[in-house]
Amino acid sequence: MYLKNIHLYTFRNYYKQSVNLQSQKTILLGNNAQGKSNLLEAIELLATLKSHRTRRDQDLILEGEKSSQITANVERIYGQSELSITLRSSGKRSLMLNHEKLHRHLEFLGHINAVEFSCLDLDLVRGSPEIRRIWLDTLLIQLEPIYAHIINQYHKILRQRNSLLKIIRKQFNDSKKSDNFMTTISQLKLWDEQLAEAGTRVTRRRNRVIQRLVPLAQKWHKSISGKAELLDINYLSNITIENENHQTIQQRFLEKIEQRSIIERNLATTVVGPHRDDVEFNINKNQAKFYGSQGQQRTLVLAIKLAELQLIEDVIGEPPLLLLDDVLAELDHNRQKQLLEAIQGKFQTLITTTHLPTFDTEWLKSSQIIKVERGKIFQF
Numbered sequence: 108m109y110l111k112n113i114h115l116y117t118f119r120n121y122y123k124q125s126v127n128l129q130s131q132k133t134i135l136l137g138n139n140a141q142g143k144s145n146l147l148e149a150i151e152l153l154a155t156l157k158s159h160r161t162r163r164d165q166d167l168i169l170e171g172e173k174s175s176q177i178t179a180n181v182e183r184i185y186g187q188s189e190l191s192i193t194l195r196s197s198g199k200r201s202l203m204l205n206h207e208k209l210h211r212h213l214e215f216l217g218h219i220n221a222v223e224f225s226c227l228d229l230d231l232v233r234g235s236p237e238i239r240r241i242w243l244d245t246l247l248i249q250l251e252p253i254y255a256h257i258i259n260q261y262h263k264i265l266r267q268r269n270s271l272l273k274i275i276r277k278q279f280n281d282s283k284k285s286d287n288f289m290t291t292i293s294q295l296k297l298w299d300e301q302l303a304e305a306g307t308r309v310t311r312r313r314n315r316v317i318q319r320l321v322p323l324a325q326k327w328h329k330s331i332s333g334k335a336e337l338l339d340i341n342y343l344s345n346i347t348i349e350n351e352n353h354q355t356i357q358q359r360f361l362e363k364i365e366q367r368s369i370i371e372r373n374l375a376t377t378v379v380g381p382h383r384d385d386v387e388f389n390i391n392k393n394q395a396k397f398y399g400s401q402g403q404q405r406t407l408v409l410a411i412k413l414a415e416l417q418l419i420e421d422v423i424g425e426p427p428l429l430l431l432d433d434v435l436a437e438l439d440h441n442r443q444k445q446l447l448e449a450i451q452g453k454f455q456t457l458i459t460t461t462h463l464p465t466f467d468t469e470w471l472k473s474s475q476i477i478k479v480e481r482g483k484i485f486q487f
């Protein structure tokens with residue numbers, strides 16, 4: 108996969124800017140807050156329709172403007188595509204593929220694949236479970252674009268079920284025996300079924316992707332740490348999933364909802380389901396979050412990112428893009444070397460940096476260097 112060019116129009120701090128990528132390796136050079144990460148964020152949006160920095164499209168639009176546009180041309184084994192996203196302050200988006208308007212977001216996904224690695228990724232180990240769930244979901248969307256629909260559907264059901272639980276609590280407090288109360292309780296049963304059905308789809312997929320990622324991450328981890336440390340990654344689901352059978356998991360889901368019904372009614376929120384799941388990273392059977400040194404946590408994140416690259420490549424049959432945001436300076440010489448060797452000429456890579464001396468001379472020689480200054484790009 109090769110991203111040939113990208114055009115930004117009133118996106119973040121860019122007014123009108125085109126970038127032609129002339130090499131497999133691009134270094135985006137500039138001081139802080141000039142627009143380097145914004146450019147990578149535009150590519151992330153093309154790949155996942157999401158930004159890890161904001162959920163509001165308004166933030167992505169140049170201040171004072173009402174809309175913005177990102178257009179890019181990508182070369183794949185099966186041919187070339189032009190992708191375009193229009194973002195509006197109202198939140199309404201328009202998507203185009205080869206100049207044709209798309210009616211479903213799903214048709215847009217899967218044309219550009221990218222793995223992003225930034226200094227914020229240490230939060231994958233240290234941060235809240237939500238960060239790990241978002242990471243898994245973003246990876247799944249790239250492997251299987253239909254997952255974007257599955258996870259949206261789950262969240263929609265969850266929101267509706269939570270609203271109903273709030274109504275139930277209010278009705279219960281107002282008058283226990285009203286007819287309305289009994290009707291709402293029977294409606295809840297229907298939402299339980301839907302939650303278990305959609306939740307099972309999410310749980311199974313997340314569990315499966317972790318199982319595929321583990322051997323790849325273990326291999327990289329061993330090679331980077333150079334020690335006999337054993338990395339283990341577990342998907343911590345609040346439903347037991349020893350076997351992969353959809354019906355069994357769904358049944359357990361319903362049983363768990365039943366067991367927690369009193370708590371749910373008191374809290375007026377759904378406590379069972381993949382929106383409460385987590386991922387656990389262990390090094391030599393100890394939780395990396397609590398016991399890992401900073402160096403061990405960095406090695407772990409690097410191993411996971413390299414495993415993600417490999418997994419996406421295995422599944423889609425082409426190497427994805429690699430976006431490295433301010434990450435090289437954070438890695439020691441050995442980890443930098445491992446990363447650069449793993450990338451070699453294989454993955455088209457865009458790296459942001461504030462200064463060039465961090466780079467290996469061979470890498471510098473074969474890279475295109477782009478200077479980013481106050482929302483303007485200068486290509487050499």
Ligand SMILES: Nc1ncnc2c1ncn2[C@@H]1O[C@H](COP(=O)(O)OP(=O)(O)OP(=O)(O)O)[C@@H](O)[C@H]1O
Nearest residue numbers: 119120139140141142143144145166167168169170
């Ligand atoms: N919607 C927006 N409209 C105008 N400017 C914006 C908008 N969103 C962000 N910016 C500006 O973009 C700049 C930040 O750019 P970016 O995050 O790409 O920094 P960077 O060059 O990667 O720097 P660093 O090395 O610190 O990560 C800031 O100056 C910020 O004010």
